[in-house]
Amino acid sequence: MLENNLAFAQKLDGADPLHGMRNQFHIPRHQGHDEIYLCGNSLGLQPKRTADYVDELLKDWQQMGVKGHFAAKHSWLPYHEFLTEASAQLVGALPQEVICMNSLTVNLHLLMVSFYRPSKERYKILIEDHAFPSDHYAVESQLRFHGLDPKEALVLAKPRAGEDCLRQEDLVELIKREGKQLALVLLPGVQYYTGEVLDMAAISEAGHAVGATVGFDLAHAVGNIVLNLHDWNVDFAAWCSYKYLNSGPGSVAGAFVHEKHLGQTLPRFHGWWGQNKSIRFQMGPEFDPIPTAEAWQLSNPPILSLAAVRASLDTFMAAGGMHPLRKKSLELTGYLRWLLEQELGDAIHVLTPYEPRRHGAQLSLTVKLHGQSAKQVQQKLEDQGVTCDFREPNVMRAAPAPLYNSFEDVWRFVQILKKTAQG
Numbered sequence: 001m002l003e004n005n006l007a008f009a010q011k012l013d014g015a016d017p018l019h020g021m022r023n024q025f026h027i028p029r030h031q032g033h034d035e036i037y038l039c040g041n042s043l044g045l046q047p048k049r050t051a052d053y054v055d056e057l058l059k060d061w062q063q064m065g066v067k068g069h070f071a072a073k074h075s076w077l078p079y080h081e082f083l084t085e086a087s088a089q090l091v092g093a094l095p096q097e098v099i100c101m102n103s104l105t106v107n108l109h110l111l112m113v114s115f116y117r118p119s120k121e122r123y124k125i126l127i128e129d130h131a132f133p134s135d136h137y138a139v140e141s142q143l144r145f146h147g148l149d150p151k152e153a154l155v156l157a158k159p160r161a162g163e164d165c166l167r168q169e170d171l172v173e174l175i176k177r178e179g180k181q182l183a184l185v186l187l188p189g190v191q192y193y194t195g196e197v198l199d200m201a202a203i204s205e206a207g208h209a210v211g212a213t214v215g216f217d218l219a220h221a222v223g224n225i226v227l228n229l230h231d232w233n234v235d236f237a238a239w240c241s242y243k244y245l246n247s248g249p250g251s252v253a254g255a256f257v258h259e260k261h262l263g264q265t266l267p268r269f270h271g272w273w274g275q276n277k278s279i280r281f282q283m284g285p286e287f288d289p290i291p292t293a294e295a296w297q298l299s300n301p302p303i304l305s306l307a308a309v310r311a312s313l314d315t316f317m318a319a320g321g322m323h324p325l326r327k328k329s330l331e332l333t334g335y336l337r338w339l340l341e342q343e344l345g346d347a348i349h350v351l352t353p354y355e356p357r358r359h360g361a362q363l364s365l366t367v368k369l370h371g372q373s374a375k376q377v378q379q380k381l382e383d384q385g386v387t388c389d390f391r392e393p394n395v396m397r398a399a400p401a402p403l404y405n406s407f408e409d410v411w412r413f414v415q416i417l418k419k420t421a422q423g
């Protein structure tokens with residue numbers, strides 16, 4: 001039984017085997033106390049090991065110059081390989097299926113070069129209505145690049161009238177209806193606005209059943225929910241590393257290409273970092289692609305940023321990976337929802353689905369603000385040490401991250417929100 005008091009929240013923290021992970025992060029401070037930071041869905045906090053990992057590289061560079069490519073403690077030439085194992089674990093992939101490179105929107109484009117190959121008969125792309133704008137722009141520009149009109153070739157999956165979230169059966173129905181015209185299904189693992197988790201296995205199956213290719217944007221899914229991309233038979237996926245992955249603003253992103261596509265003659269844009277490593281420095285004109293997802297790499301990567309990703313991945317591994325984190329996450333978010341209902345009742349409406357398998361860490365809510373603007377409420381929350389995402393007219397996204405948020409954070413947040421929303 002849950003209880004709505006501070007002592008109970010602290011008791012939950014005391015019993016939480018992951019509570020100590022919080023000490024591995026820098027928590028921003030507000031007037032001498034830890035902030036209540038519920039914004040890890042937007043920018044995750046900095047792990048304490050990040051500075052050490054980046055500093056090691058800076059020192060090696062100071063002392064070795066170019067020789068650091070080979071002689072650095074973690075040599076730069078294969079540096080991205082130090083990230084492979086943990087990245088593969090986080091997304092449920094084989095090591096050869098993942099690569100850390102570029103940024104998210106860039107990776108979506110590079111993957112669409114390979115996986116969106118429209119023909120006269122099969123040319124449509126399905127995304128969700130109100131997709132994250134960058135995804136929408138990327139997909140529309142791909143359509144135009146192929147001489148297609150988004151009005152005709154872009155299919156938008158919408159919630160039913162009066163509903164906030166997509167229904168699985170409607171998505172499958174839409175995929176079936178578009179059938180032979182559907183070239184690509186590109187959906188989020190977790191929808192950024194509503195926090196809804198989509199059934200990626202079922203969507204992958206439905207897309208393949210009509211002959212389409214299926215990719216996922218995992219920006220809000222990676223480091224948040226358990227993923228099994230390989231077993232779900234997803235064709236490709238991409239994610240950024242600065243939200244739940246805590247790798248710092250704009251840090252290097254990730255990509256997944258299913259094993260069945262590796263070593264195939266998919267069209268692809270090439271650069272020297274995709275070249276067979278044993279002959280890369282012969283600098284010859286023939287391209288012999290690495291037979292893994294590394295073949296999609298173009299440039300030698302930003303090592304300083306990869307160091308931050310490595311620090312983040314090591315922190316996830318120190319926590320035991322996604323399974324224990326997801327278990328705590330469901331408890332944290334469940335407690336948050338329960339407290340909101342207790343304290344704010346009809347003054348809030350939760351957009352995020354209720355069933356555990358249909359939500360991640362984030363709850364999206366609309367809040368009755370009693371005549372105040374969202375901006376005013378956001379400011380008041382910040383003045384009380386709460387960081388969360390609050391947008392006009394009155395939508396809030398609050399995401400307790402199981403790596404560093406506590407049950408006490410959640411309890412204090414609801415107390416402050418209640419007081420503040422009432423004006």
Ligand SMILES: *Cc1c(COP(=O)(O)O)cnc(C)c1O
Nearest residue numbers: 103104105132134192217219240
């Ligand atoms: C955060 C996010 C992005 C951001 O794209 P960048 O290329 O990293 O700037 C794109 N798509 C989705 C769905 C996101 O949540």
